[in-house]
Amino acid sequence: MMLLLWLAAIWLAGFGVVRWMFPQPLRWSLHNIFLFSLGIGAGAGIASCLYFLTLVLAGATFSLLPAAGGVALVVALALFLFARKSALLDWAEGPAVPRYLTALFVVAAALGLIMFLGAVAYNPHGEEGAWSIWNMKARFLFRAGAFWRDAFSSDLGFTHPDYPLLLPGLVALCWKLAGQESTNAPVAIAFLFLLGTAGVLVSALGVLRGKTPALLAGTLLLGSASFVALSAALYADVPLSFYILATLALLCLQDRHPEDMRFTALAGLMAGFAAWSRNEGIIFLLAVIVARAIALIRFGERKLLVPQFLRLLLGLAAPLGVVTFFKLRIGGLGDWIAVPASTLLHHLSEPARWIVLLEGLVIILFNFGRFLIPIFLALGLYWYLVRFRTLVGTGMDTRDRAGLATAAIALALTLGVQLVVDVLYLDNLALEIGTSFERIMLQLWPGALLAFFLASAPLQLIAPKLQEKGTKEKRAHKGARRVAETR
Amino acid sequence: MVSSFWFLLDILGTANHSKQTFGVAAFENRFNDFPKTVQPHTVYGYLSDTPANDPSALAEFHLTQYVLAPAIIRPSTRENLVIVNYHSKDLDMKLLATNHLRPFRNIGNGVALCRSDKP
Numbered sequence: 286m287m288l289l290l291w292l293a294a295i296w297l298a299g300f301g302v303v304r305w306m307f308p309q310p311l312r313w314s315l316h317n318i319f320l321f322s323l324g325i326g327a328g329a330g331i332a333s334c335l336y337f338l339t340l341v342l343a344g345a346t347f348s349l350l351p352a353a354g355g356v357a358l359v360v361a362l363a364l365f366l367f368a369r370k371s372a373l374l375d376w377a378e379g380p381a382v383p384r385y386l387t388a389l390f391v392v393a394a395a396l397g398l399i400m401f402l403g404a405v406a407y408n409p410h411g412e413e414g415a416w417s418i419w420n421m422k423a424r425f426l427f428r429a430g431a432f433w434r435d436a437f438s439s440d441l442g443f444t445h446p447d448y449p450l451l452l453p454g455l456v457a458l459c460w461k462l463a464g465q466e467s468t469n470a471p472v473a474i475a476f477l478f479l480l481g482t483a484g485v486l487v488s489a490l491g492v493l494r495g496k497t498p499a500l501l502a503g504t505l506l507l508g509s510a511s512f513v514a515l516s517a518a519l520y521a522d523v524p525l526s527f528y529i530l531a532t533l534a535l536l537c538l539q540d541r542h543p544e545d546m547r548f549t550a551l552a553g554l555m556a557g558f559a560a561w562s563r564n565e566g567i568i569f570l571l572a573v574i575v576a577r578a579i580a581l582i583r584f585g586e587r588k589l590l591v592p593q594f595l596r597l598l599l600g601l602a603a604p605l606g607v608v609t610f611f612k613l614r615i616g617g618l619g620d621w622i623a624v625p626a627s628t629l630l631h632h633l634s635e636p637a638r639w640i641v642l643l644e645g646l647v648i649i650l651f652n653f654g655r656f657l658i659p660i661f662l663a664l665g666l667y668w669y670l671v672r673f674r675t676l677v678g679t680g681m682d683t684r685d686r687a688g689l690a691t692a693a694i695a696l697a698l699t700l701g702v703q704l705v706v707d708v709l710y711l712d713n714l715a716l717e718i719g720t721s722f723e724r725i726m727l728q729l730w731p732g733a734l735l736a737f738f739l740a741s742a743p744l745q746l747i748a749p750k751l752q753e754k755g756t757k758e759k760r761a762h763k764g765a766r767r768v769a770e771t772r
Numbered sequence: 773m774v775s776s777f778w779f780l781l782d783i784l785g786t787a788n789h790s791k792q793t794f795g796v797a798a799f800e801n802r803f804n805d806f807p808k809t810v811q812p813h814t815v816y817g818y819l820s821d822t823p824a825n826d827p828s829a830l831a832e833f834h835l836t837q838y839v840l841a842p843a844i845i846r847p848s849t850r851e852n853l854v855i856v857n858y859h860s861k862d863l864d865m866k867l868l869a870t871n872h873l874r875p876f877r878n879i880g881n882g883v884a885l886c887r888s889d890k891p
Contacts, residue, residue: 389773396776403783410796417834421841429812429842440815440844443834510779656775 288463292473294358295455299328301361306547307371315491316374322484323551325477326527330558332357333454334607336461340426341610345433354462372542374488379495390500390507394483397507401476404517409468411475411519418444419521420471422453427460437616447619449608451562452521471519479516482527482731483507489534490738493541493685498738506731510655515727521563522728528559529569530731533695536577537688537739543589546596553600560601560608564619565728567608568706569699570601576694585687621710629709638708645718653726664737671741685739692736696729799835802881812842817851817888819871821858832857849873849888856884 303323309316410416425436437446459470490499516523535552559566651659711717822829837845849871873886
């Protein structure tokens, strides 16, 4: 119980920090749903970084950790009191949402919850990759005391000592604060990140596109059995997908509120936490920097480039500093650094490896997400119908062009670089693609859903007013004809 | 929705049919009687009667490491104390002799602690 209370406190502290940046009255609103969802990742990232710094600076036997945690919580909650001016994030105007869509979203959320609970009840330690890497490190950090650096011993090479510590650090911190070890910590953290990802996706799209696309995207995400299964597997992929989505959503919101640079600063913080959650997050961090520069130069205002980049660097400086210190002093840079250039060149020039990669891409296109119907076909049909509507009238908001370009380029670059890294470094490429390709795609899935629904035109599933208007016009026309005939 | 239901049925089916003889919970039960005073920084060797080419051999080694953390387990029989993970009814003395090990303490549940003659 104490463990869950401490986790809730970390969440609240994160909410306190993001609310301090974007304050609005505390009530049930889209603004607060967005901040509450962001607060999960902000709290988790800050707590994990601080715990790691405490380990390095004060040692694992630092007895004042609970007291320090309490003080940090009070400070974060005190930030509630600072009333600063901020933009209100509200539902975008759009057509009425049909009840069946709301019902579908609720059913998808309920099914997602049941799936998650069913999977973790059966497998509370998570899948092999979770306990042998992430929870193993958490156990070492918690149990080894002064010898916590043993977690990065060369004897434990199979746990990938270079993997960043967001998840194990957070799990170990919860155990330390609660004074006991329990599988409830990784399970609750996984659930919060799943909830937070859905919350950020729905609320960000609600602000940018309105209720209908927001609920559709939420239904698709929570209805993706693979995504829920990945969360229940207790890997660090869903936390990474949260930070990727949060970074892209905040940059899209930045374009709607160009005067308020706090969106970019917070996006920088989230991108930094992405790098602290998995090595793939470092690729994303570099990709999003390149993507933002291209998007602002091509689609945005060039004068915003320098001020936005300064805020972005300000936001990501602290977590990136922690990641750099960890990589250089504790975990190492990883096995890839030792691979000779001749091997890389050989891998690169081997056509068979590219064919295997292409085959993997085609297979994943049909199998992705464990949907019974390939999801790309469903999304393609949706796209066709929505683009058709666009020709009829409504188009994309020009303010979203830079945000959409940022998201699309960053996701494509991240995927592209990861695939090239796979071709370059993996010895058994066919096996790895079979086992981890979908996982890589799922890391980008929430961000891709954000970009997809942002790119599509506003969708009107019911149009009662238009029909009424049409009927009235018809009646008026008939009436006029009768009058003319009578005359 | 149908995909989610399908996945849910999958979980229920797996939960009903498997006996959980392999996995973290089962392994933690096996090591229940292992000395609770596993000290950090302690290094144990490891030997199993599972053939090295059996896919479960590596997973069992990882499970042993996970259960006994923060001790460090090395896949070697040259450490002072070696954990023997066996699946037969009795400890295979031939296997121990081949690896220059002598029994030190039988923990039970297929786990024994041995001393190495060639540390």
